[in-house]
Amino acid sequence: MPLFDSDFLKKLEYLSLVSKRVFRGTLLAQRRTMQLGGGIEFSDHRDYTPGDDFRYLDWNLYARHEELLLKRFQEEEDLHVYLLLDCSRSMNFGSPSKFDFARQVTAALAYIALADLDRIAVAAFADDIVADFPLTRGKGRILALLSFLENLQPQGADTNLARVAGGFVHRNQRRGLAIVVSDLYDPNGFERGLDVLRHRRYEPHIVQIYDRREADPANMLGDLELYDIETTLGRKVTITEKNLRQYRKLFEAFQESVQRYGNQYGIGCTRTSTEIPFDQLILKMMRVAGAVR
Amino acid sequence: MNLANPTASFWACLAIPIVIFYILKIRLRRVPVSTVLFWRQIFEEKKPRSLWQRLRHLVSLLVQLAFLALLVGALVEPFFSWEIDTARRVVLVIDNSASMKATDVEPSRLARAKELGQRIIGGLRSRDQMAIIAAGTQPQVICGLTGHQRTLHEHLAAVPATDGPTRLAEAVALAGRLVNDDKAEQKHVQVIVLTDGCAKDVGSITEKDNVQVVAVGQRTDNVAITAFQARRSLLDPIGYEILAEVVNYSDEPVECRFEIDLNGDAIEVAPLKLSANEKWSKVLEKTSGGGGLLTARINREDALAADNRAVALLPHREFQPVTLVSASGDLFIEKVLEANALVRLNVIRKLPAGGDKPRRSQAGAVMVYHHQVPNPLPPGPALVIDPDVGCDLWEVGDKLQNPLVTKQDRDSPLMAHIRLDNVLMPEARKLTFTTAAGKPQILAAALTGEPLLVALERPQGKVLILTVNLDKGDLPLRTAFPILVTNTLGWFAGGRGELREALAAGAITEVTLPETIGSEYLLHGPDGQTRKLPPGVKRTTVGPLDQCGVWSIVADTPGATPIQEIACNLANRAESDLRPPEALPSLGEEPARAMGFAGRPIWFYLLAAAWLLAGLEWYLYQRRWIS
Numbered sequence: 018m019p020l021f022d023s024d025f026l027k028k029l030e031y032l033s034l035v036s037k038r039v040f041r042g043t044l045l046a047q048r049r050t051m052q053l054g055g056g057i058e059f060s061d062h063r064d065y066t067p068g069d070d071f072r073y074l075d076w077n078l079y080a081r082h083e084e085l086l087l088k089r090f091q092e093e094e095d096l097h098v099y100l101l102l103d104c105s106r107s108m109n110f111g112s113p114s115k116f117d118f119a120r121q122v123t124a125a126l127a128y129i130a131l132a133d134l135d136r137i138a139v140a141a142f143a144d145d146i147v148a149d150f151p152l153t154r155g156k157g158r159i160l161a162l163l164s165f166l167e168n169l170q171p172q173g174a175d176t177n178l179a180r181v182a183g184g185f186v187h188r189n190q191r192r193g194l195a196i197v198v199s200d201l202y203d204p205n206g207f208e209r210g211l212d213v214l215r216h217r218r219y220e221p222h223i224v225q226i227y228d229r230r231e232a233d234p235a236n237m238l239g240d241l242e243l244y245d246i247e248t249t250l251g252r253k254v255t256i257t258e259k260n261l262r263q264y265r266k267l268f269e270a271f272q273e274s275v276q277r278y279g280n281q282y283g284i285g286c287t288r289t290s291t292e293i294p295f296d297q298l299i300l301k302m303m304r305v306a307g308a309v310r
Numbered sequence: 311m312n313l314a315n316p317t318a319s320f321w322a323c324l325a326i327p328i329v330i331f332y333i334l335k336i337r338l339r340r341v342p343v344s345t346v347l348f349w350r351q352i353f354e355e356k357k358p359r360s361l362w363q364r365l366r367h368l369v370s371l372l373v374q375l376a377f378l379a380l381l382v383g384a385l386v387e388p389f390f391s392w393e394i395d396t397a398r399r400v401v402l403v404i405d406n407s408a409s410m411k412a413t414d415v416e417p418s419r420l421a422r423a424k425e426l427g428q429r430i431i432g433g434l435r436s437r438d439q440m441a442i443i444a445a446g447t448q449p450q451v452i453c454g455l456t457g458h459q460r461t462l463h464e465h466l467a468a469v470p471a472t473d474g475p476t477r478l479a480e481a482v483a484l485a486g487r488l489v490n491d492d493k494a495e496q497k498h499v500q501v502i503v504l505t506d507g508c509a510k511d512v513g514s515i516t517e518k519d520n521v522q523v524v525a526v527g528q529r530t531d532n533v534a535i536t537a538f539q540a541r542r543s544l545l546d547p548i549g550y551e552i553l554a555e556v557v558n559y560s561d562e563p564v565e566c567r568f569e570i571d572l573n574g575d576a577i578e579v580a581p582l583k584l585s586a587n588e589k590w591s592k593v594l595e596k597t598s599g600g601g602g603l604l605t606a607r608i609n610r611e612d613a614l615a616a617d618n619r620a621v622a623l624l625p626h627r628e629f630q631p632v633t634l635v636s637a638s639g640d641l642f643i644e645k646v647l648e649a650n651a652l653v654r655l656n657v658i659r660k661l662p663a664g665g666d667k668p669r670r671s672q673a674g675a676v677m678v679y680h681h682q683v684p685n686p687l688p689p690g691p692a693l694v695i696d697p698d699v700g701c702d703l704w705e706v707g708d709k710l711q712n713p714l715v716t717k718q719d720r721d722s723p724l725m726a727h728i729r730l731d732n733v734l735m736p737e738a739r740k741l742t743f744t745t746a747a748g749k750p751q752i753l754a755a756a757l758t759g760e761p762l763l764v765a766l767e768r769p770q771g772k773v774l775i776l777t778v779n780l781d782k783g784d785l786p787l788r789t790a791f792p793i794l795v796t797n798t799l800g801w802f803a804g805g806r807g808e809l810r811e812a813l814a815a816g817a818i819t820e821v822t823l824p825e826t827i828g829s830e831y832l833l834h835g836p837d838g839q840t841r842k843l844p845p846g847v848k849r850t851t852v853g854p855l856d857q858c859g860v861w862s863i864v865a866d867t868p869g870a871t872p873i874q875e876i877a878c879n880l881a882n883r884a885e886s887d888l889r890p891p892e893a894l895p896s897l898g899e900e901p902a903r904a905m906g907f908a909g910r911p912i913w914f915y916l917l918a919a920a921w922l923l924a925g926l927e928w929y930l931y932q933r934r935w936i937s
Contacts, residue, residue, distance in 0.1 A: 110344035202345040231344055242338040245346045252346055252353075253338055257933065260352055267348040 020117055021124060021163045028296045029125055029159075033132040035300065062086040063283055068216045097152065097193030098130045098137045099219070101185065102169070105143040107202045107247040109171035111228030111291050119198045119226055120166045121295040124159075126196060129299070131156045138190075139165065142181040143173025152190065175248060176203045178210025186217040195219040200226055201275060202247070208278055215282060222285040224302075225275050229290055232268055234261065311388050318385035325378055332371045373927045380920035384913040389436070393911075397437035398498045399455060401485035402427055405505035406446035406469050407476035408815060408858075408885040412506070412613040414530040420471050422526045423504040430502060431462045436911030441488055442466055445481035445505065447474025447816040447856040451488065472856035473616050474816030475882050476509035482521060507890030525890060530613045531560035533584065534886030535568075538606050538620035538879055539812050542627070543595070544726060547652040547796060550624055552594040554606060558584035559887040566610040570594070572624065573602035599651065601626030603860065603877075616858050617886045620879040622812045623860070629654050630799055631675035635661055640680050642786035643695065646795050647678070653799065676802050689770035691802035693795075696739060696779045703747040703766060703773065707740035710777075713756035722753055724765060724774070724797045728790045730754050737779040738762055763794075765801075774798050812877035818853030821863060821874055830866040835859070836878070842866075852876075 062075060065085035073087045102123050108116040123139065130137045131154065139150035139162065150165045178199070185195075195214050201207040201223070214221040238261070243252045254260075272288060279286030287305070289298050313319075343349070404427055410420040427442075434440060434457070442452040442465055453465035485501045499520050505512065506527040516523050536555045543549030558564050563585045570578040577598075582590055601624040608618045632647055634657045647655045656675070661684050677692040686702035687694075700706045715730040740760050743750050747766050754763035766773040776794075780786050813819055823831055823843070831843040833852050836859025843850055843863065855861055855878045862872035880886065 107344040110342070115344070200344065202347055204347065228344070234343075237341060240338050242340045243346055243349055244340050244342045245344075246342050247345060250346070251340070252349065254349065254353055263352045264348050267351055271348070 020120060020167050025121065025124075029128040032125055032296060032299050032303075033129050035303065058090060060089045063089060064281075066215075066282065068212075096130075096135045097191050098126070098135050099185070099190075099193055099195045100127055100137065100139045101181065101195060101197045101199070102139060102141045102166075103143070103176065103197075103199030104141045104147055104169055104171055105173050105176040105199075105202075105247055106171045106249075107176065107200055108226075110246060111230060113291055115200055115226045115228055115291055116169075116171055118291045118295060119224075120169065122224060122226075122298060123196075123198050124163055124166055125295055125299045127162055128156070128159055131159055131162075136193075137162075140181075140185060141169050142176075142178075143171075144175055144177045145173070145180055146184050147172060176201075177205060178203045178207050179205060179213060180210075182210040182213035186213055186219065192218045193220065194222060196222045196224060198224045198226065207275070211278065211282075211284070215284075220284075223275065223279055223287065225272075225286070225288045227272075227288070227290055229292055232265070232272075232290070234264060237261065311390055314387035314389060316386055318387075319382060321385055322378070322382045325375055328374050328378065329371070332374075370927075370931075373923065373930075377920055377923050377927070380916050380923060384916040384920065386913075388912045390912075393435070393437045396498065397435070397439070398500055399489045400430075400434070400438060400440045401443060401489055401499075401501045402430060402440060402466070403443045403445050403478070403481045403485055403501060403503040403505075404452075404466070404469055405476055405478065405503070405509075406444045406472050407509070408446075408473040408616050408880050408882065409476065409506050409508035409614065409888060410446065410526075411471050411473070411616055412527060412530060412532075412888050413615075414613040414888065415527055418471070419506045419527040420469075423506075424466055424469065426524060426526065427466045427504055428463060431459055431466065434459060434462075436914070441485070442469070443481050443485055443488070444469050445476060445478050445503070446472045447477070447854045449477050449481035449484045451484070455488065472815070473858040473878075473880055474854060474856040475814075475885060476505070476511075478503065478505060478509050478515050479511040482515045482518065506888070508885055508888060510884050512891065527888070527890065529890065530888040531562065531564070532612050532614050532617070532886055532888045533558050533560070533564055533566055533608055533610050534614070534617035534883075535606055535608060535620040535879070535881075536589075536617070536883050536886060537591070537881055538604075538622055540604050540622040540624050542625055545793065545796065546597065547650050547799070548599045548627055549595060549597045552578075552596065552604065552622070553591075554594065555589065555591040556582060556584070556608065557589045557883065557886065558587060559889065561586050563588075564610065566608050568606065568608055570604060570606045572596075572598060572604050573600075577604075597651075598624065599627050599629075613888055614886065616815075617880040619858070620812070620881070621858075621860055621877045622879075623810045623875055623877045625810055627652055628803065630803060631656070632678060632799070633658060633675045634678045634680065635659075635682055636678075636680035637682055638680075640695075640780060642780060642791070643678065643680060643795075646786075646792045649792060650796060650799065676799065687773065691771045692773045693798055694773065694775045696777060697741070697775065698739075700741075702744065703768075704741045704743045704775070707742055710738040710740050710756060710758075710760055712736055713738045713758075713760060713762060713778075715754050715762060716757045717752070717755040717759075719751070719753045722751070722765070724763075724794070724801050725753055726797055727793050728797070730763070730785075730790060733783070733785050733788055733790060735762070735778045735783040735785060737782045739777040739779075741775065741777055772802055774801070810875075810877070812879050812881075813855060814881040815858050815878055816854045816856055816882075817878070818851055819855070819876065820849055820851050821876075822849050823847065823863070824873060826865075831863055831873075832866050834862045834864060834872075836861065 063086065065074060065087050069087055075086050075088050078084060078086050100123050102119055108114070108119060127137045127139065134154070136152050136154045138152040140146050141148040148169060150162055197211070203210065211221050237256050238258065240255050243254055275288060276286055278284070287302055404423055406420055410418065410423065412419050415422045431440060437457065439455045439457045440462055441455045442462065444450045444452050452469055453462055456462065482501060482503065489499045501521045503515060503521060503523045504526060505523065507525050515521055534557055536557045537553055539553040541551055543551060552570065554568070556568055563583065565583050568580045568582050569576060577596055578594055584590055604622040604624055606620045610618065612618065630652050631654045634643060634647060634655060636643065636657065637659055639657070644655070644657060647653050661682050674690065677690060679692060679694045679697065681696055681698045683694055683697045683699050683701050685699065697706060713735055715733065718730055719725055748768060750761065751765040752761045753765055755761050762777050764775045778785055785791050825848060830845045833841045833843055836857050843852065855876065858878055858880050861876040861878055863874045864870045864872050
């Protein structure tokens with residue numbers, strides 16, 4: 018069964034129409050990007066984090082309240098949307114697999130952006146960027162994009178988001194919205210990669226995907242060999258009820274850390290299970306974006 | 311220590327595959343995961359290859375081998391020689407007589423005795439053997455000597471409750487015969503009697519060696535019907551007499567009501583005030599043409615219900631058509647016959663002609679001929695009074711003047727309650743019997759030997775001839791005359807159903823079965839139980855009738871009506887007196903201490919240890935303390 022069939026395209030068209038009707042003028046190219054220093058119209062403040070440009074610190078506020086806050090300005094320009102798709106082997110897990118789900122979400126977001134006259138580019142990554150779909154514009158490019166996505170395969174060794182982000186930001190390209198579609202299972206921590214994007218004035222957005230069996234592993238009691246499909250390494254363990262309880266706590270803590278990171282830096286963060294249909298997820302994302310604005 | 315089943319030790323070879331399986335590396339189930347990031351955090355908290363981790367596989371192997379060793383140990387059935395030497399043979403005698411139905415202990419004395427018996431069985435040692443004997447009605451071996459406790463438990467639970475008498479002495483004697491075959495083993499023989507002590511012979515068994523009496527129940531008051539019988543009156547054709555006896559087996563006075571009904575219709579209600587240990591006895595005279603079931607009841611709730619009710623069967627009386635042929639119309643004879651409530655009298659003046667058909671209601675009637683006698687005498691029963699003429703059975707001779715009765719057959723039922731020696735009889739007929747009369751039975755004769763009252767039993771019907779002239783003399787005025795007529799009619803009727811005795815529970819009786827070829831008969835008990843009677847016999851013995859109520863014998867065909875019924879009552883003073891002797895011992899600690907859980911065979915403990923070990927292993931495995 019093909020990943021992007023005619024039903025899928027119909028759903029994309031539907032999502033595009035919904036985005037135009039409901040969020041007219043508030044999405045992507047028709048909205049103003051939240052870029053620091055680019056514009057002249059003040060928008061709001063945010064907390065200072067190490068690495069931010071001191072020039073945008075609101076010293077007056079600091080003098081009054083002794084709080085380091087950064088001024089944010091709206092910059093009026095066409096939005097460039099960069100979709101960073103995780104192709105690591107860990108994504109090839111679950112039913113349906115997280116990889117398929119991620120590709121569908123990526124395709125949907127790209128279609129909406131193209132329909133909104135935005136420019137989009139897709140970078141597939143694992144331990145590094147493994148494939149690129151160059152910056153493009155117009156709905157007519159959607160089929161090429163779908164073909165690109167369909168030809169992608171899970172690959173690579175350990176996910177390394179920092180290396181990927183480093184390679185991505187050093188490209189000669191304009192800043193824009195960087196949507197990371199991944200499970201964020203980075204042994205070195207997902208925060209470093211996202212920090213790089215933020216520091217380079219990209220506007221990151223996280224779409225974290227997980228499988229139900231990852232959140233609640235059933236039938237894993239007893240002596241067994243855990244086979245890591247990303248590293249292809251095995252580990253013989255004896256899992257007890259206590260271990261399962263520990264696992265669930267750790268997974269929950271990981272999910273909360275992702276959300277906490279997004280909240281801390283004002284980054285859009287969408288966590289989803291593969292059980293939710295992709296179109297429902299997109300609608301949910303649009304609803305959240307509308308509510309925020 | 312010896313082994314009863316040494317060949318079972320070959321099962322120990324199972325240790326080899328167990329060890330092999332432990333030596334071989336078992337392939338673990340492989341579970342793919344998207345990342346081991348979280349699992350790594352969990353398992354790196356503790357050192358993966360600790361000393362215990364290495365040892366736990368060995369502990370697991372040792373637990374398995376220990377489990378196998380225990381199982382094999384149980385299979386070879388080890389035992390000590392002293393177990394054989396000290397094995398006991400116990401006979402449990404359980405009293406299941408009527409008094410054991412008493413409910414002074416919940417739910418009943420028998421149930422309590424069974425409960426005690428089950429405890430005693432549970433305390434048997436491995437090599438002990440036990441037999442169970444029921445001591446009610448008839449001593450009966452319920453279960454032979456066996457050491458299989460489940461069998462003993464089942465047989466003891468199946469001991470039925472009966473209304474029969476206690477036969478403790480016979481049961482103990484039977485127990486002695488059951489285990490007494492080897493004198494050398496006498497010291498290990500024990501007879502345990504579970505009884506309420508409500509029996510005459512309980513004192514004799516308590517003195518015996520190796521007999522331990524365990525009492526159940528307590529001293530309890532009881533009012534009982536100890537006798538209830540009914541019979542037809544010998545004088546009154548429709549009368550009957552009831553003998554009833556009620557005893558207060560209590561040390562306190564009681565008040566109650568005694569009721570009798572016939573087929574559900576009350577015929578007697580008597581309020582009773584009985585002092586301590588008082589016996590009330592009475593004979594009641596009643597009348598009823600129809601028979602049926604007489605039921606006596608005491609309206610007092612006490613511990614034993616079986617003796618608060620008694621039954622008796624009253625024989626049914628049939629109406630008897632009688633045709634009196636008398637030209638002159640003797641009023642004495644007519645009135646005597648009319649006075650009999652069962653007689654349907656028809657009086658005619660002339661002898662019926664030979665071709666005359668009798669009326670439908672008079673078919674098979676008893677013919678009473680006064681003076682006139684047909685020649686020949688027709689078939690059927692006939693009473694001939696003062697015949698003027700002869701017939702095929704006799705010839706009439708001269709008249710006898712003032713005959714004195716000097717000889718009277720006192721054994722004949724026809725002469726019951728009759729004395730003719732002081733009756734004035736001025737005239738009688740002299741009769742000479744022909745050979746067709748067979749052998750006449752002279753019931754009364756004159757001094758000269760002339761017969762005055764003669765009975766003939768011919769194949770065509772019985773005949774009674776009274777040669778006395780009733781018009782002269784005072785015989786019609788004496789009580790002997792109506793009694794004679796009543797006896798005669800009863801003799802003609804065959805005398806059936808005069809007395810159907812109510813039997814005491816536990817009795818055995820003989821019954822006569824109809825001679826029907828190919829028929830089989832069943833004995834139905836009051837509690838619904840059915841016993842087959844031996845086929846092809848005319849007389850058979852039924853019993854013991856161990857339940858109170860009405861027993862019936864019916865043909866083994868659907869919808870058959872009873873051909874005979876037998877009333878059965880408790881009627882046993884020893885069973886109704888629910889006050890056992892004071893000196894009777896109760897169950898103490900001695901039997902429970904002598905037996906107990908410690909008496910199990912070694913294989914039982916080994917098996918229990920194996921299961922315990924299996925449970926422990928399961929517990930440890932669930933917590934992953936062993937693999």
